[in-house]
Amino acid sequence: MNVVNNKWIGQRTIRPDGVDKVTGRAAFAADTTMPGMIWGKVLRSPHPHARIKSINTAKAERLPGVKAVVTSRDVVDFTIEKGAVMLGIQDMRWMCRNVMARDKALFPGHPVAAVAATTEAIAAEACKLIEVDYEVLPWAIEIDDALKPDAPILHEFNKFDGKPSNIMGRIESKKGDIAQGFKDAEIVIERSFTTRPVHQGYIEPHACLISVAADGKTTIWSSSQGQFMVRAMTSMLTGIPQSDIRAIPAEIGGGFGGKTIVYLEPLATLLAKKSGRPVKMVMTREEVMRATGPTSGSKSTVKIGARKDGTIVAAHGSFYLQAGAFPGSPIRGAVGCSFAPYDIPHVLSEGFDVCSNRSKVAAYRAPGAPIGAYAVECVLDELAEALKIDPLALRLKNAAKEGTKAAHGPVFPRIGYIETLQAAQNHPHYAAPLGKLQGRGVASGFWFNAGGESSAQVNITEDGNVVVTTGHPDIGGSRAGIANICAELLGIDYKRISVIIGDTQTVGFSNLTGGSRVLFASSMVVTQAADKVITTLRERAAKIWEIDPEAVKWENGAAHPVSPNAGQFEPLTLADLAEKAPSQGGPIGASVQLNTQGAEGGFGTHICDVEVDVDLGIVRVIRYTAVQDVGRAVHPSYVEGQLQGGVAQGIGWALNEEYIYNKDGKVDNPGFLDYRMPVCSDLPMLDCALVEVPNPKHPQGVKGVGEVPLVPVMAAVANAVHNALGKRFYSLPMSPPKVSEVLDAPAQQAAE
Amino acid sequence: MPKLHVTTSVNGEPVEFLCEPYETMLDALRGQLGLTGSKEGCASGDCGACSITLDGRLVCSCLMLAAEAEGHEIRTIEGMARGEKLHPLQQKFLEHAALQCGICTSGMLVASEALLARNSNPTEEEVRF
Numbered sequence: 001m002n003v004v005n006n007k008w009i010g011q012r013t014i015r016p017d018g019v020d021k022v023t024g025r026a027a028f029a030a031d032t033t034m035p036g037m038i039w040g041k042v043l044r045s046p047h048p049h050a051r052i053k054s055i056n057t058a059k060a061e062r063l064p065g066v067k068a069v070v071t072s073r074d075v076v077d078f079t080i081e082k083g084a085v086m087l088g089i090q091d092m093r094w095m096c097r098n099v100m101a102r103d104k105a106l107f108p109g110h111p112v113a114a115v116a117a118t119t120e121a122i123a124a125e126a127c128k129l130i131e132v133d134y135e136v137l138p139w140a141i142e143i144d145d146a147l148k149p150d151a152p153i154l155h156e157f158n159k160f161d162g163k164p165s166n167i168m169g170r171i172e173s174k175k176g177d178i179a180q181g182f183k184d185a186e187i188v189i190e191r192s193f194t195t196r197p198v199h200q201g202y203i204e205p206h207a208c209l210i211s212v213a214a215d216g217k218t219t220i221w222s223s224s225q226g227q228f229m230v231r232a233m234t235s236m237l238t239g240i241p242q243s244d245i246r247a248i249p250a251e252i253g254g255g256f257g258g259k260t261i262v263y264l265e266p267l268a269t270l271l272a273k274k275s276g277r278p279v280k281m282v283m284t285r286e287e288v289m290r291a292t293g294p295t296s297g298s299k300s301t302v303k304i305g306a307r308k309d310g311t312i313v314a315a316h317g318s319f320y321l322q323a324g325a326f327p328g329s330p331i332r333g334a335v336g337c338s339f340a341p342y343d344i345p346h347v348l349s350e351g352f353d354v355c356s357n358r359s360k361v362a363a364y365r366a367p368g369a370p371i372g373a374y375a376v377e378c379v380l381d382e383l384a385e386a387l388k389i390d391p392l393a394l395r396l397k398n399a400a401k402e403g404t405k406a407a408h409g410p411v412f413p414r415i416g417y418i419e420t421l422q423a424a425q426n427h428p429h430y431a432a433p434l435g436k437l438q439g440r441g442v443a444s445g446f447w448f449n450a451g452g453e454s455s456a457q458v459n460i461t462e463d464g465n466v467v468v469t470t471g472h473p474d475i476g477g478s479r480a481g482i483a484n485i486c487a488e489l490l491g492i493d494y495k496r497i498s499v500i501i502g503d504t505q506t507v508g509f510s511n512l513t514g515g516s517r518v519l520f521a522s523s524m525v526v527t528q529a530a531d532k533v534i535t536t537l538r539e540r541a542a543k544i545w546e547i548d549p550e551a552v553k554w555e556n557g558a559a560h561p562v563s564p565n566a567g568q569f570e571p572l573t574l575a576d577l578a579e580k581a582p583s584q585g586g587p588i589g590a591s592v593q594l595n596t597q598g599a600e601g602g603f604g605t606h607i608c609d610v611e612v613d614v615d616l617g618i619v620r621v622i623r624y625t626a627v628q629d630v631g632r633a634v635h636p637s638y639v640e641g642q643l644q645g646g647v648a649q650g651i652g653w654a655l656n657e658e659y660i661y662n663k664d665g666k667v668d669n670p671g672f673l674d675y676r677m678p679v680c681s682d683l684p685m686l687d688c689a690l691v692e693v694p695n696p697k698h699p700q701g702v703k704g705v706g707e708v709p710l711v712p713v714m715a716a717v718a719n720a721v722h723n724a725l726g727k728r729f730y731s732l733p734m735s736p737p738k739v740s741e742v743l744d745a746p747a748q749q750a751a752e
Numbered sequence: 753m754p755k756l757h758v759t760t761s762v763n764g765e766p767v768e769f770l771c772e773p774y775e776t777m778l779d780a781l782r783g784q785l786g787l788t789g790s791k792e793g794c795a796s797g798d799c800g801a802c803s804i805t806l807d808g809r810l811v812c813s814c815l816m817l818a819a820e821a822e823g824h825e826i827r828t829i830e831g832m833a834r835g836e837k838l839h840p841l842q843q844k845f846l847e848h849a850a851l852q853c854g855i856c857t858s859g860m861l862v863a864s865e866a867l868l869a870r871n872s873n874p875t876e877e878e879v880r881f
């Protein structure tokens with residue numbers, strides 16, 4: 001670790017983009033305009049499943065003010081037969097069909113055409129004039145319906161077990177031999193669970209503004225979790241080479257995984273190209289809810305076997321996840337993460353990717369992991385109860401630690417899971433008294449975390465300050481973290497460092513803001529770039545002093561001789577050396593590009609207290625503590641913000657959020673009024689306890705922190721509800737009607 | 753139907769604009785007036801990202817017609833700081849890291865200021881509701 005003193009790392013500095021965001025000056029995707037700009041609108045399928053026999057756009061094109069109309073004919077086709085064309089985890093065969101339906105519309109809200117016109121109203125009017133001849137097909141929304149033997153098949157080419165099927169794939173993680181493991185068990189608990197799809201709920205709807213010059217040079221202004229992803233996908237779907245597409249990252253108003261794919265950009269690019277005018281497109285909340293990715297709904301069965309002393313000897317999980325219209329549900333997260341916190345000799349974890357007639361899922365905070373953890377952590381709660389062991393003690397007895405081999409492959413290095421359990425046990429919350437109809441639950445969670453490609457430039461300005469450019473949209477304070485680290489390394493006030501996010505044509509390739517990778521990866525490249533800059537600065541001072549560079553050290557923002565023996569010289573500050581740069585070898589700066597490695601997984605343990613209003617069936621969370629091993633809290637406020645945000649979303653998932661479908665297979669609650677995410681008045685203060693076990697593979701000890709905090713929440717809430725009522729719930733959300741139903745049910749068994 | 757001509761005051765400055773009868777105040781602010789600090793998160797009065805004050809009263813500008821601004825005083829996030837000097841609430845939001853992505857921060861600030869104008873010492877309960 002090359003940072004010893006800690007003037008800035010760990011400080012709660014003011015974020016570089018802060019003033020812009022408290023004054024309304026920050027430019028998000030929908031906040032820009034261009035001269036000559038026109039408006040694009042999407043025509044969407046009203047049907048959950050329909051063959052598109054023909055589309056006639058003639059009337060729309062003749063409407064005065066309409067400048068361009070596009071359909072799937074204009075989008076580059078990635079044919080099924082030619083096989084997968086992958087961009088990251090996305091298969092372009094599905095992406096091209098998701099942005100614009102080809103032969104079939106697969107969910108209500110699926111785009112079938114797009115129009116650009118001089119006003120939004122004319123574009124909307126034109127959409128109504130497009131004639132689409134649909135052959136309406138039978139449809140399936142829920143997993144059970146999609147798995148029935150006579151279920152309508154979304155993708156006819158697909159076979160599972162030799163038969164046409166909506167199961168698009170299966171993966172497994174395996175360790176030992178579960179048959180043997182369950183033979184060794186003295187107690188076995190097996191339970192099945194369901195969860196509903198929930199939306200990421202970012203407050204900023206998808207939006208973009210795109211202009212295409214006559215020579216094809218394209219400028220995209222949009223908010224996403226990766227300008228390079230936007231460039232690559234738009235290029236592949238429009239045929240414009242990447243070198244001609246400049247994707248500028250706007251400030252992003254939340255993503256949570258949901259902005260790791262494109263919806264509008266390829267369409268707006270095609271419209272801009274056809275019309276010769278800049279095209280702006282902004283989704284309504286209703287469009288966001290109907291046609292952008294929620295995360296999967298699920299059906300899981302988890303079976304755990306243990307000895308009477310609490311030693312877990314075998315575990316089997318099977319997780320069916322809804323992918324929506326196209327393959328690609330996050331089964332990897334459910335399969336890999338669910339049992340990862342535990343050292344279990346015999347594990348089989350399997351996942352099934354199930355298509356049905358709802359919008360294609362998109363990533364959502366630790367994709368898949370919360371679904372798996374919900375099932376596993378609830379079963380562990382029952383196990384602890386049956387064995388009369390404290391639930392944290394049960395987890396501690398079986399906790400993964402350095403050297404444990406996880407079923408999904410890796411052998412853990414030094415990890416901090418045990419520390420989170422101990423911190424939870426010792427937290428005053430865990431011993432606090434509970435009142436009537438109140439209950440307490442605990443649960444843990446794991447997420448892989450990611451490294452991958454990042455680029456950064458560190459440049460010294462002529463006046464001796466610093467500009468750091470990275471390639472990752474800042475979704476929750478990563479610029480603040482980078483400013484702290486860079487200030488520490490260079491020994492200067494963080495206010496002298498300007499951290500900006502470069503566009504695709506000005507900074508090197510940087511992969512998505514996703515996988516909790518941004519601060520981990522970008523601080524690694526920034527550290528290397530800053531080290532290079534410091535080397536240059538020492539060389540410059542050495543040259544001026546005419547001594548050996550090895551005899552110069554960099555400290556407190558200035559070059560000093562390492563010792564009086566090296567010579568007696570006044571320190572040369574960053575400003576001094578910047579001023580002398582032209583005569584001493586030129587500009588000072590460095591850029592580094594890496595495929596970063598060593599992002600270690602993260603663990604959290606949560607404690608939740610609830611109170612149940614038995615008359616109304618309302619569950620209220622009254623106290624919550626999230627404990628997490630965060631590696632190193634470079635900016636503690638934004639680490640805490642990640643934990644609190646994850647918990648808030650999890651509470652919504654546990655208690656309220658779900659799509660309601662009507663009998664026509666359409667979402668009946670596509671807005672914030674009826675699709676209710678938790679707001680201030682639904683939540684207590686969310687307390688955080690940060691455990692810092694530094695990542696040995698990172699220069700500042702950084703681990704990803706953004707996704708783990710969603711993983712344990714639903715189980716923690718469910719276990720607390722059980723503790724309060726003595727009844728278990730096996731399906732989410734635990735919303736008032738469902739709670740009332742269970743409370744009113746004749747004693748014994750809990751509801752499904 | 754011809755556009756409506758509206759004369760109003762925004763952040764203390766006299767302002768005139770034309771709007772369609774169906775246009776919302778949020779549309780007019782973000783469009784004709786170029787004040788994009790107020791955001792549209794839902795257009796249904798549920799998220800609060802579009803919060804402004806109308807004669808000192810907190811309103812969702814997505815639920816207000818632009819034409820209703822006639823003769824009234826509108827304040828938006830853009831009017832909160834005095835030049836370079838941030839409003840104390842803005843300063844405290846920064847110091848306490850009270851924002852993650854910042855999309856709804858304008859609305860939260862406008863709502864906070866309106867709350868304090870009515871009730872200078874609110875309880876936690878009053879802040880949350």
Ligand code: FES
Pocket residue numbers: 791792793794795796797798799800801802803812813814815
């Ligand atoms: S935009 Fe959400 S309340 Fe107005």
